[in-house]
Amino acid sequence: MEETILNAADRTMHPKQCRAAGFTPGVLYGDSVTNAITVQFDSADLKKIIAKHGAHAKVFVNYGGDKKFGFIKEVQRDPMSAKVIHTDVF
Numbered sequence: 001m002e003e004t005i006l007n008a009a010d011r012t013m014h015p016k017q018c019r020a021a022g023f024t025p026g027v028l029y030g031d032s033v034t035n036a037i038t039v040q041f042d043s044a045d046l047k048k049i050i051a052k053h054g055a056h057a058k059v060f061v062n063y064g065g066d067k068k069f070g071f072i073k074e075v076q077r078d079p080m081s082a083k084v085i086h087t088d089v090f
Contacts, residue, residue, distance in 0.1 A: 008039040
């Protein structure tokens with residue numbers, strides 16, 4: 001089975017600025033994360049993963065030098081353009 005890898009980086013910008021720079025804002029949370037972490041994903045990579053594996057895909061998230069298994073829990077879309085505007089990964 002092919003590993004689906006989603007790279008995440010710390011989000012230092014506001015969500016609107018993040019999207020303008022080609023990233024999708026998101027949140028990492030779950031059992032292995034003590035507090036929810038705000039991150040950004042490359043919009044093109046995220047779009048490919050959602051198109052190929054669906055909105056609730058199983059992914060490995062690269063964040064801070066660690067590779068952890070997770071699920072895309074929620075994908076928020078703009079109601080007019082249907083572009084992904086935010087993603088939660090558990």
